[in-house]
Amino acid sequence: MIEIEALSKHYRAPDGRVTDVLKSINLEVQPGNITAVVGPSGAGKSTLAKCISLLEQPSAGSIRVNGHDLSRLSGEVLRRERRAIGTVFQSSALLQRKSAWENIALPLRYLGVVERDISARVGELLEHVGLSHKASAFPAQLSGGQRQRIGIARALALRPSVLLADEATSGLDPEATVTILDLLRKLRDEYRLAIVLITHEMDAVRRAADAVAEIRDGQIVHYGVVKQLLAQPDSRLAQQLLPLAPQPASSELVLQLSYRTDVPVASDWLTRLSQQFALRIDLLGAHIEQVNGLQLGRLQVGIHFQRERVPLSQLLMQLEQLGLIGRVTAGAPLLKEAV
Known part of the structure; x- marks a missing residue:
């Protein structure tokens, strides 16, 4: 699970002025749940995603994954603990000169996993995302939705317990979007993942999310279980x-x-x-x-x-x-x- 407590992020300009981008964010996502984070452009969604993935160091607060506070770590210890968080970006960010199979294998090879175990894991993930028949295809030979599915498989290679999907369906056609969202739900259930879905698309929230948090001006202004919110006429x-x-x-x-x-x-x-x-x-x-x-x-x-x-x-x-x-x-x- 992931627990975000009193998370704040500010930036200091060269002239000394401080801009608060995130202001005491509290959010908890249990295993086997998808929580969507929505809000207008400039609300702080992208900064929150960077802090969750530890690409940005929070100014204050904590990010705990399975009880471990990653926000207090650095160096090799942080790199090791970050394996508990898989990240899928708006762009699949696949290496163009490597096949789908090789792209998924990259993080495993980086850690020195033996070839037999790499083959087993990559084969399992290709089957889970429904692309076993595209193992030898290069990114240019795949559709946008297929590239994103390979990106998801790569994010899961190190068996994370948390998956961050940062605008993972943005720019995809409606059919590919449905495929990705259904895949996230399937992976949530099969791997008991705690998934944070950063999105601006309400269709994605309705189709995939268990809970939703609305962020405005760097603060969570509304949060609730989707089905309970929809039963509130004044929500x-x-x-x-x-x-x-x-x-x-x-x-x-x-x-x-x-x-x-x-x-x-x-x-x-x-x-x-x-x-x-x-x-x-x-x-x-x-x-x-x-x-x-x-x-x-x-x-x-x-x-x-x-x-x-x-x-x-x-x-x-x-x-x-x-x-x-x-x-x-x-x-x-x-x-x-x-x-």
Whole structure:
């Protein structure tokens, strides 16, 4: 596992001015989990990735991998302990004059591993990434997605417990992106890896991540388990993950709804709610998707009362029983607890 505690990074300009890029970052990723780190350009994602991989030394705080604080090490000891972190960059960074097989073997050869063990490990990794048939191909003969898969295999050559994927799907076509994300999920499960996925793509978060942290101005401003965030109608991260475009509405009441994760949503919820309370319900917008094997969704509905108005608490309670969590976005003053 990886534990990042009170991690800060600042840079000092020649004139003495100090720029704080990361400010007391706390993040923990357990084995067998993928945590995505998202945020706008300039928020600090790239600096965080460099600090995690120890390409940059943190100004303060700690980075512990399996209980060992790597941020306090240097020299040969640091190089040895860094083997616990495999890194995949936006560019696969393969050596163009070496075959796929030879690229994966590089870190093993560097450590002096015997040839028999190298062959076994490289063969295993090529099979895991689905490219055994491309072992002798050179990078120029591979597609972008295939090169990235070889890069992932090389990152795993030394059996790390943590994998840092820094914008690993950026620039790939949609089909290759899906392949890489599915591969990361497969490797997470088979090797029990703690994976940190640095990305700006919400599609990648929905498809692969177990948890997500949003970083802005060098600080983590939101964090949560993906499926739990998507069950919160007022979550800003949920709005980014399953966006709903604002819709004009002339309804008496506008609700934003989220699927519950602990009970299934009734397939006929709209009909049942309409009939029970004599409502006309307009579906103003919806985003429903499979996320980590769960059917999750966010909806916006407009409600018109065809008879008397219903107490808000009663309406929201019935929605919960039907598998939906709601919050009012417009029209709340029209509803009183006693009518």
